[in-house]
Amino acid sequence: MAENIVIISTTKPNPQQEVAVQHLISKVHEYDQTFRDPYLSNRFNYFSDMPALFLALHGEELIGLLTLYADEDPSGSVDVTLNVVPARRRQGVAKQLWQAARPVLQQYGYHDAEFLVEKAFLTAAPNFLANTELAADPVSEFQMTLKVNSHHERDTDLDVAALQAADIPALLPAYVDAFPDSNKEEANRYLTENLQSHSSCGYVCRYQGKLIGYCAVDFGEYDYLFGLFIAKNYRGQGLGSRFIAQLTQQLAAVRHHSFKLAVESDNPAAHYVYRKANFKDESEIFYLQAEQGLWHLEKL
Secondary structure, eight states: OOSSOEEEEESSOOHHHHHHHHHHHHHHHHHHTOOOOOOOOOTTSSSTTSOOEEEEEETTEEEEEEEEEOOSOTTSOEEEEEEEOGGGTTSSHHHHHHHHHHHHHHHTTOOOEEEEEEHHHHHHOTTHHHHHTOEEOSOOEEEEEEOOOSOOOOOTTEEEEEOOGGGHHHHHHHHHHHOTTOOHHHHHHHHHHHHHOSSEEEEEEEETTEEEEEEEEEOSSSEEEEEEEEOGGGTTSSHHHHHHHHHHHHHHHHHOOOEEEEEETTOHHHHHHHHHTTOEEEEEEEEEEOSSSTTOOOOO
C-alpha cells in the first residue's frame, strides 16, 4: 500500500488542480498509448453536490485520479475512470482512490459501478482482469475522431443552428425515443444544461424546415459530440451523416478543432453513419464490473 498519500475529493478542480490533472492524463496516455479522456465535471451528474473527482497526492505531486460520471439516478450505473502515473503503479494508489470513492457512492445510494478501460491497456496487461476479479461487459464502445477541412459546400436542405429554449418541448419525445434508458426529466435536464452552459452547446437540425435532430458539443482541445439523434421518421435516409457533416464544418470554420465522439459496439447503424461522415476509430473502451472483491460496489 502506498504511504504518505493524501486523497482529496471535489466537485470541480480548481485551476491549479486542472493543470495537474491534464498533465497526469497526458503522461498516462503517452505511456499506455490510450486516447480516452475522463470527464472532469459533475454538471451532468444526478447529484450536483456529490464529489466527482478524487485526487491522490504525494506531497504536492498529483499521482492518481479517479472520476465518477453518475448521470443516472441511484438505480442506474456509475462510470468510473482511474488514472495513475506509470511510476506509481502497483503501489496501491488506485485501491486507495477507490476506497475513498466507494463510500461516497454508497452514501448517495449507488450500488452499480463500471470501470472504463481501453483495449490498449488490457492488451499490455493480459492478467489485469484475472488479478482484479473484473469482467468486461460484452458491449464495448468505440471512440472515433475526425479532422475536417472547414471549406465545404453547404447542404441547402439542412439548417443547423444552436439550440433555443423553444426547441426543447419538441425535442423531448424524439430524445426519449432515441435513448430508451432515459426519461423526459433526464432529457430535459441534459437539454437545459447544454442551453445554459459556457463549455458546451446543443445544436438542432432542421430538414426542409422541420426539426429532425439534435447533437450536443463539449468544447475543449477537441470538440466532443454527444447525445446525437435523428427523429425516428427521418432515419435511414442519410440525414444523420449529413447533419454531422454540416455541424462539424460549421464549427471547424470558427474553432479549427478536431472532433471526437463515442458509439457502442452493438449499434452498427450509428457506427456506419459516423464512418460515412469520415470519423475513424481511435480506441475501443471496455466497461468492467465486479461481482465480488475489492472493486465490487456493495449495497449499504
